[in-house]
Amino acid sequence: MLQPVRTKYRKQFKGRIHGQATSGTDLTFGSHGLKSLEPERVSARQIEAARRAITRHMKRAGRLWIRVFPDVPVSKKPTEVRMGKGKGTPELWVCRVKPGRIMFEIDGVAPDVAREALRLGAAKLPVRTRIVQRIAE
Numbered sequence: 645m646l647q648p649v650r651t652k653y654r655k656q657f658k659g660r661i662h663g664q665a666t667s668g669t670d671l672t673f674g675s676h677g678l679k680s681l682e683p684e685r686v687s688a689r690q691i692e693a694a695r696r697a698i699t700r701h702m703k704r705a706g707r708l709w710i711r712v713f714p715d716v717p718v719s720k721k722p723t724e725v726r727m728g729k730g731k732g733t734p735e736l737w738v739c740r741v742k743p744g745r746i747m748f749e750i751d752g753v754a755p756d757v758a759r760e761a762l763r764l765g766a767a768k769l770p771v772r773t774r775i776v777q778r779i780a781e
Contacts, residue, residue, distance in 0.1 A: 645688045645689065645692050645737075646688045646691060646692070646710075646713060646714050646737070647688055647714060647737040648713075648715050648737070651715075651717070654717065654734060655717060655719050655731055655734060656716055656717055659740070661683035661684070661685070661740050661741075661742055663742060664742060664743050664744045665680075665741075665742035665743060665744040665745040668711055668712075668745050668746050669744045669745065669746065670746070671746060671749060671776065671777075671778050672711075672746075672749070673707075673709045673751065674707065674708075674709060674749030674750045674751035674778075675750070675751045675755075675758065675777060675778045676749070676750045676751070676755070676758040676759065676762060676775060676776070676777045676778075677711075677746045677747075677748060677749045677750070677762075677775070677776045677777070678746070678747050678748040678749075678762045678765060678766055678773050678774075678775060678776075679744065679745065679746050679747070679773060679774045679775075679776050680741045680742070680743055680744065680745045680746075680747055680771045680772075680773055681743055681771065681772040681773060681774055682743055682771050682772050683740075683741065683742055683743055684741055684770050684771040685716070685718075685738040685739070685740055685741070685770075686712065686714070686738060686739050686741050686747075686769060686770060686771065687714065687718075687736055687737070687738045687739075688714040688736065688737045688738070688739075689736070690768055690769055690770060691710065691712065691714065691739070691747075693768040694747075694748065694765035694766070694768040694769055695708065695710060695748075695765070697761075697764040697765045697767070697768055698748060698750065698761045698762065698764065698765040699761075701757070701760060701761040701764050702750070702753050702757060702758075702761050705752065705753055706750060706751055706752030706753035706758075707750070707751050707752050708748065708749070708750055709748065709749040709750075710747075710748060711745070711746050711747055711748065711749060712739045712741060712745065712747050713739060714737035714738050714739040715737065715739065716737065716738050716739065716740060717734035717736075717737060718734065718735060718736050718737070718738050719731050719732040719733060719734050719735060720732045720733070720735040720736075741771060746776070747769070747773070748762065748765060750762065755777070758777075759775055762775045763775065
């Protein structure tokens, strides 16, 4: 599962996800991509589940690029613990995804295979997505 090797601080504030994505909005590597349509935190487990679904449908042909990385720690306190006594320990890693962000890209497979693979991957993610493809130049 994806997570940073090391970070400057162990814990972060929750924050809010405002506005549209400014970078990572166009296909750079592949011919088909999965674009986010709403703001959400996507966990490392969800990214991994989507990656597995996509590569399994492609039968490991072609190439897959993951354009998001979970670099935000989310802390949780154990169940049935009283209020106070500080912030909980970091439990999982998430990626803040803004609308318009390309999350996955595929190349080297037939267009119908690519669309179906991305559809299966999108089912594993908590955001509404759209499948985009490169316009022939």
